[in-house]
Amino acid sequence: MKPKLTLKHIAKELDVSISTVSKALRDSKEIGEDTRQKIKAFAKLYNYKPNNIALSLKNRKSKTIGIIIPEIVHHFFTTVISGVEKVANELGYNVLVCLSGNSFDKEVLNMEMLANGSTDGFIMSLAKETMQKQDYHHLEEAINQGMPLVLFDRVVDEIACDKVIIDDVIGAKKAVQHLIKIGCKKIALISTVDYVIVGKLRTQGYKKALEENGLSIDEELILKIEEIEDSEKKIGNFLKGKDVDGVFAVNEHFAISAIKALQENGKKVPGDVSVIGFTDGELSKRFIPSLTTVSQHGERMGEEAARMLIEKLERDVEEIENYKTIIVETELVVRNSTKHY
Amino acid sequence: MKPKLTLKHIAKELDVSISTVSKALRDSKEIGEDTRQKIKAFAKLYNYKPNNIALSLKNRKSKTIGIIIPEIVHHFFTTVISGVEKVANELGYNVLVCLSGNSFDKEVLNMEMLANGSTDGFIMSLAKETMQKQDYHHLEEAINQGMPLVLFDRVVDEIACDKVIIDDVIGAKKAVQHLIKIGCKKIALISTVDYVIVGKLRTQGYKKALEENGLSIDEELILKIEEIEDSEKKIGNFLKGKDVDGVFAVNEHFAISAIKALQENGKKVPGDVSVIGFTDGELSKRFIPSLTTVSQHGERMGEEAARMLIEKLERDVEEIENYKTIIVETELVVRNSTKHY
């Protein structure tokens, strides 16, 4: 086991000073052509690579981005990470991933961990618990310490920072409008409780679509689900014997549970009822019938978030705060769970 | 924006030396009770947290683990990450995630990046390209530099290091045996090409099960797929008009494509044909019929990998090399794509 080569080793070996080696390797023209060549040749030969940690300490920046998300066994989040990774790598950054597991405490802990030099900035989607508590002091602290933060998907108005979201309202509206266009009149909504911001927004979109098309809003046709665990049962009960011809669900899972429930009640999808989901994962693509869905372009979101963050990181000038919110457009992907017209 | 508090600041503020502060905070009994209290109180008040980078440089260890995997939008890999994250966090480590995108070059680059101090060791599943090229010099280099490496899932015999794998052969055998037990006689195999080690092993298990049960191996019933893209078509063609009563597929996707193909050919699953997949993802659980599958326990694999790696990292004594291979047992999860008996 050979220890890592350092400038010091090279200097000793070549009988020059450390700073000469450093300069030579960075092509400083202070150094004479011949010594420079000699040093570079040696470094190449023994495959010298500067130590990132030392550089981080010196430059006071780690060139790494911290991502904190609620969970990773989750298609949408992985697409976002994938996007972040891509542009981060292109721009010479590494990606440190931490999971909050939807716990407020763990989110805070992770953030504190990473804020002590490990990371130059954060890309986050907030834990459910955090949104319930509405306690964002950890985010504020990071920002106060000069660590840029980009929030995506689960964002909050209370924090002034860059954000990447999708047009949830519009996306939901598009979905419901599609249902209306293909002839649905009694459209149910399966959403999450309101403190999950995206559930709230998608509910707004649902209502807007109905209103704009002269359909009345029937609260009886709206189900709000708290826990994912018993969602299948809840959806089953909710749909049992209900007279609907369209269902809009705010995620894949609910959509599929809806389809199952409908089929168990002897209804055909899309024959009798058309169903639309949200988020375009494996399930949507491969389920039978394949799901018509509002696709979120997670990878694009990740790319945008990374780009914004790195931009902030690289302009050292402390400019006037100027926060952007990028809205990544959703796209209605029509497949087989909705009637064609 | 207040800059991060350092020992230096505290020292100046309290008019003591830096080392006094350092010692006091680490509860050295060299320091007098009163000064210690004073310093600790101050530190708490202003929320002092030591700088990780400085610690890393000093201790020559980063307390972070590098994970390099082919892709992240992939259920199995995310479960593994999840497991790694869990034990890493418990033991005070961070997790740096890099994606190779199945490219050899990117795998090498990522590894070199992280090897320069960012990471104390690696947990990896190799890129497909790497396995094809059989070029493992980057792995050897890391090991030579004293960076522990744990390989999982896509491992290679050529490299001496800790490994976490599943009992692919046994798992596949179990699956096929189950098919035999419920009465299948003509069992097809849908696998990957052989350089994907798991495909090879699962094929072995398939053959073993047949042999041990006195069934002959019919190469006509074996399909090996190179690219995931056109797998659906390939499987469709393969199964068309084929007289089978059981299908064993080496992943969820192939299994589902098989079911679709069978249904399109007017066969019922599991009525006419029983189908078993591998890997227990969302698809398997929620598809209709839900998939009987060989579950891999990715999370457990991640936990084991992290534990092994950290164990190596924490015992500084350069012991005699002693590599373990942990085999995480698979489990046959019986659901509705196979006949009950």
Next chain:
DNA sequence: TTGTAAGCGTTATCAG
């Protein structure tokens, strides 16, 4: 009991 100094690996400034 407290402080000084060296060192982790690097770069930047300033002398020589």
Next chain:
DNA sequence: CTGATAACGCTTACAA
């Protein structure tokens, strides 16, 4: 053109 020195933030012999 080259080298010594200080600094990034922290720990730890060793001095005082």
